[in-house]
Amino acid sequence: MTDSIQHNGEPRANALRARLSAISGLGQRTYTPTQIVVERAHGCTLWTVDGRELTDLTSGVLVANLGYNHAGFEQRYNAYCSGMPRTSYNMVTELEVQACERLVKSMRNARAEKVLWAASGSEGIQKAMWSAMHKHPERPILLATRYGFHGKKGLAGDVTGDTSPNPNVRFISFPMYEEKPKAFYEAELDALAKQYPDQIALLITEPYLGAKGSFHPPKWYHQLLQKWCNRHDIAFIFDEVQSCHGRTGNMYAFETYGVEPDLVVLGKGLASGEPAAAVVGRADLIDSLNYGEASDTFSGNPHACAAVCATFDVFEEEGIVEHCRKVAPLVREGLESLMDEFDFITAVRGEGLVFGVEMVDAEAANRCVLEAYLGEGGHGVHFLGPLAGKVLRVSPPLVITESEIEGAFSLLRQAWSRVSAIR
Ligand SMILES: Cc1ncc(COP(=O)(O)O)c(C=O)c1O
Incomplete structure (x- = not known):
């Protein structure tokens, strides 16, 4: 059996990770030091089986542009699918x-x-x-x-x-x-x-x-x-x-x-x-x-086509692209100010709501993912494992609000101070 990722104080998640690694091929997943075990998701928030609450900066892997369980999307999707063959x-x-x-x-x-x-x-x-x-x-x-x-x-x-x-x-x-x-x-x-x-x-x-x-x-x-x-x-x-x-x-x-x-x-x-x-x-x-x-x-297939149409509906009705343009500068400023504060961040690159935050090495990058997850008082920030060894991708759902962005950066500032202290 492959050893699974385990974290202190996560009895339910640890048990599920262990059961999965006993029965599912490692190649199915890309590496992340956190391996979050999700119970529920809404908007830009993920809740774990042990009650941790995380702001999602991944959109899955740039998939959930409308966030998770978007009410308008779900309602339209179900209406388009109704009565259709799968x-x-x-x-x-x-x-x-x-x-x-x-x-x-x-x-x-x-x-x-x-x-x-x-x-x-x-x-x-x-x-x-x-x-x-x-x-x-x-x-x-x-x-x-x-x-x-x-x-x-x-x-x-x-x-x-x-x-x-x-x-x-x-x-x-x-x-x-x-x-x-x-x-x-x-x-x-x-x-x-x-x-x-x-x-x-x-x-x-x-x-x-x-x-x-x-x-x-x-x-x-x-x-x-x-x-x-x-x-x-x-x-x-x-x-x-x-x-x-x-x-x-x-x-x-x-x-x-x-x-x-x-x-x-x-x-x-x-x-x-x-x-x-x-x-x-x-x-x-x-x-x-x-x-x-x-x-x-x-x-x-009809469900795929229903999801394509429902996605267009929500983009048109809610001005998703305009919202992305409006909040994108806040994310850029937040990342640049983290770079000013922490010398383990060597570059911030991106446009719209897709950024790469390059770290000095893979160890710092993985530590940042983990500390963001551990967060403060049960609240954290969810990242994927680093890209190309040492780059964190920041790609939140396009519906992320200004207050969610502020909350995420304030958590990151606290969490990444611990990375600074270790180095
Ligand atoms: C730019 C780009 N092209 C192609 C793919 C492959 O897509 P899939 O994983 O759905 O096969 C990806 C996936 O990450 C991607 O980012």
Whole structure:
């Protein structure tokens, strides 16, 4: 049996963690020093089985953009689902038609013409890549920005990171710690075009490098990639699996960066927790896949489509994107003031309501996650385990209020003083 994470004063959570680790594979979870055991969740608050109350700064993993158990979402979702079959394989429902139409319309982008559903982000990435590859089967080369994360499965895994098991993948530079002049990135792309004339099917990138620790490029970077792709008739694929639905302060990050991708992949917040992902983009690319070539058991099922529609309803009625823009500066200021106070924080990077807080090392990062969880007087703050070893991601539900933000920062200030004292 694998030893499970245990915390003092948590009898119920400790017992559940031990039972789970005895029966469930370790690979199912990503590491976190806390392994919170949740009993209940509402808005931006999580309650543990031992009565701890935590402000959530994760949105799950950028999924619960509307917070947990949002009353308006739940009510609409249930109404859309009412009487529908759970599966609609080879059936048409009006709900699916509506979800597709709303998705395309929401993009306000001339290239957003058609939809392919998927059941997870990485499957969406795979379907977007298939679309581009089927359009030009004679072009074997696949370009991806280095250190991106597009998922672990299939082609998504092939274009993740900086090395690939797929011999046709080539990585290009993405501005990270060092931002090189435009000419550097242009020269790199031009060299590839010269080396592989008419052989490149696609270029896939993320708006910002999320999993690598929140690196947000200058706007000109994506504009340069798009222009180059257009010039060479290469499909420009924007992975918005985590940035979609308001996260960067616009409904979609392609608006934030001023580009019109040929294919956009959406996931996570698209359906507020119901497993759903989608590719939206140029009809000529999506139509290169024939009957059955992108079908599977669960994609686009009625419950997924209901969740997509209910999410749009709440975004429209409650001005979620506007709220995100309003509170985002408070989160930035809070993080920057923590950086001024604690010398173990070395950088704060981000936009909208997605930030990376880089710590001096992995030990400090893990300690910060743990101390935030332990908090004060039964109240704490919930983080995921550090990204890229030492970066804490701060991505609260977009509905977080000013007073919740103030409360979370006041707790963090107290909790992280203990980290300072240990170091
Ligand atoms: C940018 C990005 N692309 C793709 C994925 C993969 O999504 P999924 O885990 O749903 O397969 C993720 C997941 O974290 C992601 O952040």
